[in-house]
Amino acid sequence: MLISMTGFGSASSTAGGKRITVEIKSVNHRFGEVVVRIPRAYTPLEERVRKAVLRKVSRGRFDVTVNLVNEGDRTSLVKVDKALAMDYYKSLRELGEIAGISSEITAEQLSRFPQVLTLEEAEDDLEELWLGLQKALEEALAGLLSMRRLEGANLEADIVHRIGNIEQFIKGISSREQNVVESYRERLQARIAELLGDAAPDEMRIVQEVTIFADRSNITEELVRLQSHLEQFGKMIGSNEPVGRKLDFMIQEIHREVSTISAKANDAGISHLVVDIKGELEKVREQVQNVE
Numbered sequence: 001m002l003i004s005m006t007g008f009g010s011a012s013s014t015a016g017g018k019r020i021t022v023e024i025k026s027v028n029h030r031f032g033e034v035v036v037r038i039p040r041a042y043t044p045l046e047e048r049v050r051k052a053v054l055r056k057v058s059r060g061r062f063d064v065t066v067n068l069v070n071e072g073d074r075t076s077l078v079k080v081d082k083a084l085a086m087d088y089y090k091s092l093r094e095l096g097e098i099a100g101i102s103s104e105i106t107a108e109q110l111s112r113f114p115q116v117l118t119l120e121e122a123e124d125d126l127e128e129l130w131l132g133l134q135k136a137l138e139e140a141l142a143g144l145l146s147m148r149r150l151e152g153a154n155l156e157a158d159i160v161h162r163i164g165n166i167e168q169f170i171k172g173i174s175s176r177e178q179n180v181v182e183s184y185r186e187r188l189q190a191r192i193a194e195l196l197g198d199a200a201p202d203e204m205r206i207v208q209e210v211t212i213f214a215d216r217s218n219i220t221e222e223l224v225r226l227q228s229h230l231e232q233f234g235k236m237i238g239s240n241e242p243v244g245r246k247l248d249f250m251i252q253e254i255h256r257e258v259s260t261i262s263a264k265a266n267d268a269g270i271s272h273l274v275v276d277i278k279g280e281l282e283k284v285r286e287q288v289q290n291v292e
Contacts, residue, residue, distance in 0.1 A: 002159070002237060003292040004151035005029065005060035005244070009143030014071060015132020016125050021067045022136040024053070024144045028290055029061035038066040045130055049137060056141050058242045059292045066133065079118045088113045148292070155287050156237060162280045162287075166254075167230060169277045173261065174223055176269050219261045226257045244291035251285050 010023040034050045045066075053062050092105050111117050233250050236243040255278065262274040 001149070001240065002152040002156040003145075003242065004148045004155055004290050005292050006151060006290060007144040007147035009140040009145070009147065011136045011139030011143065013132045013136040013139075015135075016128040017071055018068045018124075018129065018132070019071050020129070020132045020136050021069075022133070022140045023065045024137075024140045025063045026057070026060045026144060026148065029059065032057060032059055032062075034062045034064060036064045036066065039068060041124070042066070042068065042126070042129065044126055045133060048130060049133070052134065052137055053141065056145065057292065059244055064137075068129070077120050079120050081116055081118070085110050085113075085116045088116065152291065155290055159237065159284050159287050162284050163230065163233060165280050166277050166284075169273045169280075170223065170226060170230075172273050173219075173265075173270050176267065176273070219264050222257050222261045222264070226254060226261075229254045229257065242292045244288060247288045247291060248285070251281060251288060255281055 005026060005028045007026045008024065010021070012019060012021045014020065032054055034053045036046045036049045038046055038049070049064055049066065053064060088110055089105055096102060229250055233247065233254070236246055236250065258274055258277050258281070262271055265271070
């Protein structure tokens with residue numbers, strides 16, 4: 001079955017005292033590209049997110065947004081810069097001696113100097129956070145893939161319908177092919193009779209011209225290859241593997257055969273059918289651009 005490259009999924013989980021939310025959007029892209037937006041403090045987890053996404057998909061651009069919000073009170077730590085405090089203490093004692101001032105220096109006084117006491121939040125356990133992030137990521141991916149499959153089913157139905165139309169047009173070309181040479185013979189004989197009047201035409205020359213035309217306008221090989229391409233196209237659609245690129249290539253091959261038929265057939269009716277085929281083929285191409 002076909003899978004679309006467009007979709008959306010989101011999920012949340014909790015871990016390490018944080019609420020973790022993951023949103024994933026996917027759009028068309030020639031290759032598989034994952035763009036992760038995550039707070040700077042958690043960038044070590046970015047590559048894990050990217051690899052987890054690429055294990056599930058093969059084609060498309062994926063924008064992954066990860067938000068982490070504290071739940072409840074955040075544990076903070078007061079850190080003492082002992083070396084800096086001692087430098088302040090010694091400097092104050094030295095200043096007192098120089099100025100002839102004698103005074104007690106208290107810890108409270110030292111704590112008021114810059115950077116002696118700093119407030120730091122407890123470091124996050126990235127491994128614990130990853131477990132929660134991984135859970136939310138997998139749920140978001142499941143939602144995205146579900147949407148992609150649903151959209152893919154709609155694309156597949158439309159493509160199958162249009163391929164059916166193309167097959168009907170090809171049948172019309174096949175049936176008309178049998179009359180192309182005879183129609184040319186009749187037109188040639190009528191033209192010669194118009195030019196010669198009552199004079200007898202050279203029947204051997206007419207046969208030669210018709211034979212040359214029949215050989216030049218023969219499209220049997222093209223029709224056989226075209227049918228083979230359509231059969232392969234149908235098998236690809238039913239595959240469980242990503243086939244977007246293969247389908248796009250096959251459309252090019254079908255288009256090439258159809259153009260050759262139009263050039264060789266030299267028949268207005270066949271040319272009209274070729275135009276109809278190319279119209280449907282272009283619509284199929286547009287749909288295939290959305291397929292993984």
